[in-house]
Amino acid sequence: MVKFSRYILIFVAIIGLSILLPQFYRVAFEKSTRAPFIQYSCIDHDFMIFRSDADVKWTNSKGTKLTREVYEKKLPLMYTRQLVMNETMPDSINGQKINVQHTSTFRSTFRIKPDELHAPKPMLYPLFESQSGRANLEMPGNFFRITWRMEFIDAKTNNILEEKSRMFSAVLYKRGFKFPAKSINGIPTTRKSCDEGYLVIDSADQLFHIKMTKGVPFVRKVDLPEGMKFKTIQCVDFSDKLYYAYLFTENNELYVLTPYDYMLEKFDVDDINPDEYEIRIYGDYFNFNVITISNDFVRTQALNRDHNKVDEYMETRPTFEQQPEGKIAQFLFPAQLKMKDDNSSYVNFFLKISKSYSWLFTSLLLIVVQYFIIRQRKKKFRTEIIDLLIIGITGIFGFIAVNIFPNKFID
């Protein structure tokens, strides 16, 4: 039992140390690397690159150094206000006349990070009145959940609103909704131009559009290709009102859902994985820039307004593990344990095992050191084999742990 308690303490110390030591190391030695900002130029039909942390901040994809002014002029639909101020905004681009007011309607910005995807969901949402006849949206006094039915709960009394719940549930049921909902996606805020309700995935992976118009449920099933499943559906509220949402599928494709006709339109891009990459989508009058950013690369896929790919550019960047500091870290630590991860908002045990095996050398060295410690303490070698094994597997963490909780007396 005492032996057991010792191993538990060693185990706990190893956990604590494998969180803290690599964290200290990173805090001390990690260098920040910012992802470059890569945008497709509708002027040059080339990619313009902005590196905020480099000496040469503005270049094109061939590495030609640009001044800030030139750079901005290559991206007139991005830096419109600046160009207008400098009075260098072109009248026409690619043979098309540019009306600044008109083109800016087509400007859209979207971004999602993995930790927004992997986050606790609220499970309760407010259903706005989408045709209230008022200029501004108003916060309803109740919130809905979709479990075995669609239920509205009044916040003031914390009671279920039976009538409204029955009404909505009945309509959902009639439209073939399979309770409960798997995901509910919308823009639950009053600070948007208008309300388009929610896009809801039911338990049979069917997609529904649910909103409330004049107090009455509006439910519309969206036809999906066979077997299509989504990683996430992100509703958008852009000024061009061309899409309800960006939809990210399980096989890393990107779709948009159009209003009125409920068409799913595919973006001609690949490897759009919101589970692991930060994804930014910049739309303008001519193009979409679909940017994926991960630890080790940045990629921009440029599309035209018909969602066809016109060009793409990718740049790798060294991860921490590839930098000298990271290599030393992999030499020192067999693994790193984190309670929080860049790609998740959850608290969990995130174990990252060193990719190279250079830490084995450290382990071996520490086993030798421990061997001498054992000899100095005049302990029987046989009783310390497990300790040596622990050091072999957990390296410096285990070495510290077995010496904080010494094996004195225990045979």
Place this chain on the structure above:
Amino acid sequence: MNAIECKNLTHYYDKKLVYENLNFSVKEGSILGLLGKNGTGKTTTINILNGFLQPQNGECLIYGENTQKLSPQNKARIGFLIEGHVQYAFMNIHQIEKFYSKFYPKWDNEPYWELLSKLQVSPKQKISTMSCGQRSQVALGLILAQDPDLLILDDFSMGLDPGYRRLFIDYLREYAKEKNKTIFTTSHIIQDMERLIDDLLIMDFNRVLAQRDVKSFMQEFKQFYLELENPTIDISNEDFVVNSEKVSNKLELYTYESEDTILNFLKNNGIAHKNFRQVEMGLEDAFIGLTGKY
């Protein structure tokens, strides 16, 4: 039958040797006093006996069981007084009696209340607020109530008034002899021990100086006084001299040898002296004589 048996005890603190191959035993029904200057290993021995220290080598058995792994039944037979009469100070005298009574089948609270009735303490007074002497009574009373077969008393006389100490020793000896209890004890005040113990074990740094019954020790261990004609003569290295103290020409000689042997030695070696006499010793004198003043 031995109540305590310690064999080949060897212990170091780091590299400092306390003792090597110490052997001793305590017969059932006898009272043994462990004497020694500070730092000679008294507390070490007590700790080993109570299972709070694992010796580097050797073992101690109490009623045949290794003290490192005493069974509960065996522990119930041992009454243990911690140095300084340490007890659960957050309890009052009723609570502590209630607490201990559940552990010992032979529990008899009469001696406990008898001892405590003489103290000026209120029933709800916590032990922590009591005087040193009062606390010692509580600790001793609890051990007596436990009615153990073996009593291990670490410096029991600490904090007791001289009169009370005397009373307690007499009571303890009477109690032990009447009920055939075994006692293993240490004390700072060696005078007290003389009235109490049957056997003694005198420890010095790294070794045992004497291990025998008190009576024969006191008979055989003697102190002689003489004044040397020639103060430069040094006989402290002679085999028969256990210890000697010399101030100018006045010599105190400690030995197990008889008066005749000493006188013969002096005569044979032509050592001129005067005022030769044997000095009567108490246990404390004998202890100092044996271990030296320093």
Place this chain on the structure above:
Amino acid sequence: MWKSILYKEWLKIRWFAIIYAALGVLVVGNIFLKVQHDFEFSQAANYWYSILFQGNRFYEYSLFKFLPLVGALVIAMAQYFPETVNKRIKLTFHLPLNENKALLVMMFFGAFCLLAIAAVIMLLFTLLSLAYFPAEIIQSALISVVPWFLCGFVVYFLTALIVLEPVWKYRFLYLLVAATFVPIYLQTAAAGAYSPALPLLIVFGVLLSVALLFSGYRFRKGEM
């Protein structure tokens, strides 16, 4: 016999346990006093909205977060510190009981008291929540609160280990280990974000319960 040990432990910790429980009730009461006030002043729906979508955690304030930690620390100190004054633990080890079992009974009693107090506080918290909030909000609140109480247990077990350890140098080292380990229970995170980590956090808590046997053993082997 074992009841007697419980009696001794209770004598040591009773006032601290009662104060901890009372403080817990006051803290929960205070939370809902504030909730009631906010319901009155900003509308209920807005208050719900702020919890669901703006990351407002109505129960999140440091007194509540650290109360189980402090409560456990105080109870562990009250229970084990008196045992180390003058090495009084010798008395317990000398009782006619198996030494490890005696320690485990002490630990179980302390942990049971913590559990009972945690149950009272959590129950009160849940019951009062039911009056104001729907199940979704309560559930994610509880997921956030549970690690704090688990932290209490871990702190209790580690404090027992540290206080009973006979050598000061090792006490300090154990304290360092505790300092690396305890924060995993106290991460700042969104409501409900702790859910995937909870099973392991519970397992670690349970495993650590026997930690005090280690320092108890070291004491009995004469480390000093």
